Amino acid sequence: GKSGYDHYMRKEIAEQPRAIRDCLRGRVEELAASVSLPELEGLEEPSSVQLVACGTSYHAGLFGERLFQRRGIPAQTFVASEYDAGSVPVDEDTLVVAVTQSGETADTMQALRGANRAGATTLAVTNVVASSAAREAEYACYVRAGPEISVAATKSFASQQVTLSLLASALAGPQSHEFLRELRRLPDYIQAVLDRSSVRDLVGELLDADAYFFVGRGYNAPVALEGALKLKEISYRHAEGFPAGELKHGPLALVTAETPVFALVSGREHTAETIGNVKEVQARRAPVVAVTDVPETVERHAEFVLEVPETHPAVMPIVANVQLQLLAYWLANALGRPIDKPRNLAKSVTVR
Ligand code: F6R
Numbered sequence: 067g068k069s070g071y072d073h074y075m076r077k078e079i080a081e082q083p084r085a086i087r088d089c090l091r092g093r094v095e096e097l098a099a100s101v102s103l104p105e106l107e108g109l110e111e112p113s114s115v116q117l118v119a120c121g122t123s124y125h126a127g128l129f130g131e132r133l134f135q136r137r138g139i140p141a142q143t144f145v146a147s148e149y150d151a152g153s154v155p156v157d158e159d160t161l162v163v164a165v166t167q168s169g170e171t172a173d174t175m176q177a178l179r180g181a182n183r184a185g186a187t188t189l190a191v192t193n194v195v196a197s198s199a200a201r202e203a204e205y206a207c208y209v210r211a212g213p214e215i216s217v218a219a220t221k222s223f224a225s226q227q228v229t230l231s232l233l234a235s236a237l238a239g240p241q242s243h244e245f246l247r248e249l250r251r252l253p254d255y256i257q258a259v260l261d262r263s264s265v266r267d268l269v270g271e272l273l274d275a276d277a278y279f280f281v282g283r284g285y286n287a288p289v290a291l292e293g294a295l296k297l298k299e300i301s302y303r304h305a306e307g308f309p310a311g312e313l314k315h316g317p318l319a320l321v322t323a324e325t326p327v328f329a330l331v332s333g334r335e336h337t338a339e340t341i342g343n344v345k346e347v348q349a350r351r352a353p354v355v356a357v358t359d360v361p362e363t364v365e366r367h368a369e370f371v372l373e374v375p376e377t378h379p380a381v382m383p384i385v386a387n388v389q390l391q392l393l394a395y396w397l398a399n400a401l402g403r404p405i406d407k408p409r410n411l412a413k414s415v416t417v418r
Pocket of ligand 1: 165219
């Protein structure tokens with residue numbers, strides 16, 4: 067059941083601290099600063115990584131790509147339906163990672179099978195035990211989010227982000243003790259957002275809009291895309307996400323007083339540049355909502371601030387995303403949408 071919540075989506079958002087604890091259980095040795103993923107026994111550091119996925123899982127892939135790159139492993143993410151293992155060179159030192167909640171998405175399976183045929187080493191990062199992806203990939207690593215009923219992916223995305231964080235650390239070594247320590251604290255940070263988020267009070271002021279834009283840089287860029295996808299899926303409002311630096315290369319032409327802009331601002335990375343982008347939209351009178359771990363720094367550039375706890379720059383976006391999940395939920399709720407079953411969408415897309 068929905069455990070007293072009105073919708074599965076709301077319940078699944080609330081389950082994220084538990085889902086992440088399950089994902090981390092037995093896998094992190096903080097003192098030794100090491101990660102162990104016994105299911106990957108025998109898998110060595112690849113010369114490069116290709117991630118293939120669709121929708122929300124694609125956004126998790128983009129997040130994972132950044133983690134690999136920071137650790138010196140070249141990585142690239144592909145929309146699964148656009149992936150062609152024949153034209154992107156792969157060999158057995160190439161690790162192709164299929165990121166898929168259901169493990170049954172036809173586009174992702176097609177990409178995975180192509181990678182298998184081309185001789186890549188393949189890995190499924192999936193939520194569903196013994197799913198097609200888990201069976202057909204050489205290796206499988208489970209995200210352990212638990213069953214996700216709502217069509218809109220929420221807790222599975224957070225669990226994918228955490229699993230890819232563990233995977234990057236397992237294959238290339240963690241960047242820092244701090245990163246693993248902060249991953250361990252992530253459930254508490256998310257709980258703090260769930261307990262204190264003011265986003266529900268804000269949606270009333272943002273209901274009349276032409277469109278909603280989401281921007282972020284670095285690790286936050288994929289979360290900007292995900293924030294927009296979640297909002298469009300369940301509210302049916304026009305929403306777009308951009309890397310913040312892209313605003314001035316086109317999207318800025320659409321920015322008016324009727325286009326709220328959600329800006330993800332990390333206090334540790336790209337802070338000044340992102341605030342610079344925020345100023346550009348502010349000058350066009352767009353209502354700015356900052357999602358940030360440095361509220362004092364951002365305050366005077368934003369109409370509203372949604373605070374998240376201060377943490378490692380690769381962990382902050384996982385927490386910030388929860389604010390955007392709640393935004394999509396409460397906005398869709400205010401509009402009376404059928405949140406768990408949005409029109410035209412299915413939980414598992416088994417056609418190409
Ligand atoms: C968004 C959503 C879809 C899925 C996509 C991939 O909320 O649910 O975009 O993320 O269809 O599905 P999986 O992860 O099962 O391969």
